[in-house]
C-alpha cells in the first residue's frame with residue numbers, strides 16, 4: 001500500500017492509502033465529496049536515521065522562523081571511542 005495525497009479546494013489536503021499504481025488524478029473528497037486533485041509530495045522519510053530526521057525537522061522549523069542566536073554555540077563533544085576506556089592511564 002502507498003499513501004497518496006490529494007488537495008480539496010474546500011477542505012484542504014487529505015491522504016488515501018491505495019495499492020501502488022492505483023492512484024488517479026482526481027478523487028472525491030471524504031469531507032465535501034467534491035473533486036480533489038492529486039498532489040505530489042516528498043515520500044515519508046521515517047526510515048532515515050534519527051540524527052538525520054532531527055536535522056531535517058530543525059531545518060524545516062527554521063525555514064520561516066530561524067532561531068535567534070545570541071552567543072556562539074558550544075562546541076559539540078565527541079563521544080570517546082569505546083576502546084579508549086581500556087587504554088592505560090598516566
Ligand SMILES: [Zn+2]
Pocket residue numbers: 008009010011012029030031032033034
Ligand atoms: Zn472537501
